Amino acid sequence: MNPPSAAQPRWPTPTSEAAHGVFERDRWKDRAASDAWTGSMLKFLLWLLLLVLCWPLALLALILYPIVWLVLLPFRLAGIAVEGVLDLVRSIVLLPARIMRLGQN
Numbered sequence: 001m002n003p004p005s006a007a008q009p010r011w012p013t014p015t016s017e018a019a020h021g022v023f024e025r026d027r028w029k030d031r032a033a034s035d036a037w038t039g040s041m042l043k044f045l046l047w048l049l050l051l052v053l054c055w056p057l058a059l060l061a062l063i064l065y066p067i068v069w070l071v072l073l074p075f076r077l078a079g080i081a082v083e084g085v086l087d088l089v090r091s092i093v094l095l096p097a098r099i100m101r102l103g104q105n
Contacts, residue, residue, distance in 0.1 A: 051058040 047058060047061065050061065
């Protein structure tokens with residue numbers, strides 16, 4: 001493995017990946033969207049298997065799923081709010097380092 005050179009900075013700088021909006025987090029978002037589709041398809045196939053093996057239980061699951069989803073919705077909204085607050089705190093804590101990094105160029 002070669003050490004990073006001046007042409008290839010080790011960390012994103014304003015002139016490298018960060019300027020183009022390519023962050024590691026963005027890459028994970030794309031992968032998460034693909035994984036969500038795969039997870040949905042797997043759930044559907046498992047439900048079809050349950051429908052074949054035990055159709056009353058599959059129908060009960062089909063009826064109860066929206067009710068459980070509605071009960072869990074407030075917890076999901078609270079999680080989104082907490083994630084937003086933690087992202088804000090992270091941005092505030094990392095702001096001095098970003099300012100110092102911009103001052104170097």
